[in-house]
Amino acid sequence: xxxxxxxxxxxxxxxxxxxxxxxxxxxxxxxxxxxxxxxxxxxxxxxxxxxxxxxxxxxxxxxxxxxxxxxxxxxxxxxxxxxxxxxxxxxxxxxxxxxxxxxxxxxxxxxxxxxxxxxxxxxxxxxxxxxx
Numbered sequence: 001x002x003x004x005x006x007x008x009x010x011x012x013x014x015x016x017x018x019x020x021x022x023x024x025x026x027x028x029x030x031x032x033x034x035x036x037x038x039x040x041x042x043x044x045x046x047x048x049x050x051x052x053x054x055x056x057x058x059x060x061x062x063x064x065x066x067x068x069x070x071x072x073x074x075x076x077x078x079x080x081x082x083x084x085x086x087x088x089x090x091x092x093x094x095x096x097x098x099x100x101x102x103x104x105x106x107x108x109x110x111x112x113x114x115x116x117x118x119x120x121x122x123x124x125x126x127x128x129x130x131x132x
Contacts, residue, residue: 019056023113026056026063029106033067036060059119062109065127070102 026036039052040060074095081091105121112119 019053020113022056023059024110026059027106027110027113029103030067032063032106036063036067040064059113062119062121062124063106065124066102066105069124070098073098 022035022039026032026039036059039056077091077094077098081094109119109121
């Protein structure tokens with residue numbers, strides 16, 4: 001019969017699973033941007049900044065960087081295509097490519113999180129580390 005985990009080990013495992021669930025929520029495309037923003041910049045929340053783990057802050061930075069990058073790129077494609085008088089089809093193809101890429105990157109990060117692997121994207125992670 002295997003030994004039963006102590007109360008402290010069980011509580012630690014529960015906190016770890018809750019953190020992992022929060023990380024999955026941060027990586028949901030479009031919707032996860034707002035909880036990630038709240039985690040990273042939220043002042044006066046019930047969880048103080050010292051209780052937020054380093055990994056949670058890193059994932060929230062990455063989700064914020066990806067979300068803002070997608071938004072800026074979409075705005076640039078929309079305004080650039082109207083200024084350059086590109087056909088509507090070209091704008092739609094570029095916009096759908098950007099959105100599909102954003103969703104696929106977030107899905108890939110979720111798979112990496114599920115496998116307990118390192119969440120890192122060249123360039124994006126470095127840019128996210130520079131957030132204030």
